[in-house]
Amino acid sequence: MGPPPKPDGQRRRRNATVAMTRLPAEGRQEPPPAYPLPRMTVKDDEGLAEVMAEREADLWAELWSTPQAVMWERTRATLTVARFVRFSVLAEGGNVKAATEARQLEDRLGLNPQAMLRLRWEVAPDEVAEQRQERSGRARKTARQRLKVVDSDAVAGS
Template identity: 50%
Template sequence: MGGMGPPPKPNARRRNAQVAMTRLPAGGRQGEPPKWPLIDDVVATAKRDMARRQADELELALLEPDLTGRQRAAVQRKLDGAQATVTVLDKQIEAQAALEAELWRDLWATPQAAAWERLGWTREVAQYVRWKVKAELGDLDASKEARQLADRLGLTPLAMLRLRWEVAADEVAEQRQERTTRAKKSVRQRLKVVDSDAVAGP
């Protein structure tokens, strides 16, 4: 019949067919996190090392006998600045490493981590951790990168929906909650009976 178009292929999928969801464990991924795959922050380490070299050179410059009082004071100011930079960067690198280790451990205990492990997304998660920690330390550009990676890794409800991930119901916890609720109701009913007996008197 004209205008009807070709017949549908027998094995063609319907466009509105439901796509199966990947169920993630409500209790999160079990076991130790993978080994941290990234090297130390190269930029922060390089800045710290450059400041340290500058401080060493300025300390040597202070030993020059020909320096005038004004020159010596100028070198001392630069030395103080370089040493302060080294201290700040040392603290930053130390704090970043500690925060990365903590966030890495926490993320690999989430339900999403079960999917990451199956997909082999270890380095992707590590990159998110690095950007997220930098953002928490005040880097605004890093916060943009962290948000993008959070979406790709399914760390928001909308991102989980796009990835077709859902957290499986924790049946054990639900049963435990149901028993607790029933027990509370039973206690309340017994208290009502006791109260009504007390009001009624002998």
Template identity: 45%
Template sequence: MARGGHAASGPAPDPNALRRNRPSDKAGWRTLPAEGRSGEPPEWPLTEPTEREEDLWAELWESPQALMWEELGQALEVALAVRTLAEAERADARIDIRKMVRPYLDSLGLTVQGMLRNRWKIAPAAEQDEAPAIAGPEVPRRPGPRSRLKVVRDGDGA
């Protein structure tokens, strides 16, 4: 009798797990550079792309995951994902088209689960001299419940 479910059944691999001597871990993890892939994207492999597909295509081929797609020869898979995503973004998109997007994103490592299943990690970004863009003014912390407590001493001074 067959065991298990579909190919993605069970928890995704964890690169920080304590027990790392499983036979399935022999392949190891790939660390992708945070700066992503440089250069022009490959030639579009499908029929004439729309303007939105061209934008998505160029954007995705700058991602860190694009290095692996190039190594694995996945231009066609990326193009199909781009075409499906562009179609799913439309307001009148059919629900079955929208449901197809998530598996594409997972298989290409564009979601957290997809990154884990592909055993890809993105290296930390290089330190920058500038302050982070999300830094704002410091907000004072609210006093905690301990701040309302007072020390009460005996009348003897003890």
């Protein structure tokens, strides 16, 4: 268990921690930027190339609506995100080298909890959604739950 922490004035290491960057819970609201990479070519299979292009477009749009996309826009990481999309689609097709590259870019782009912590990013709580959920939770009470506030002795005595 160990001893309790020392008071601030008695600590040896007084270096301040870096504050977390809060990302909006609703994500990035603007349309995604144009996809910067050329269309993938697949030898002898135009149908597969079309499927991969559609998957890239879907993943690209999905990623640019995340909270992390706000930081990508600030740091102009569009090409890095595009490479992540390309490698992810190739990895989905079974390419092991692409899977390795996608995993590394996932860390650099803050797409998993550990990477977000390392980058000092956190998603700000969505207070409006929490209040909305709280209100709807109150409205879902059954008639029996609502009547429980009435004293049973008072009802029996009347």
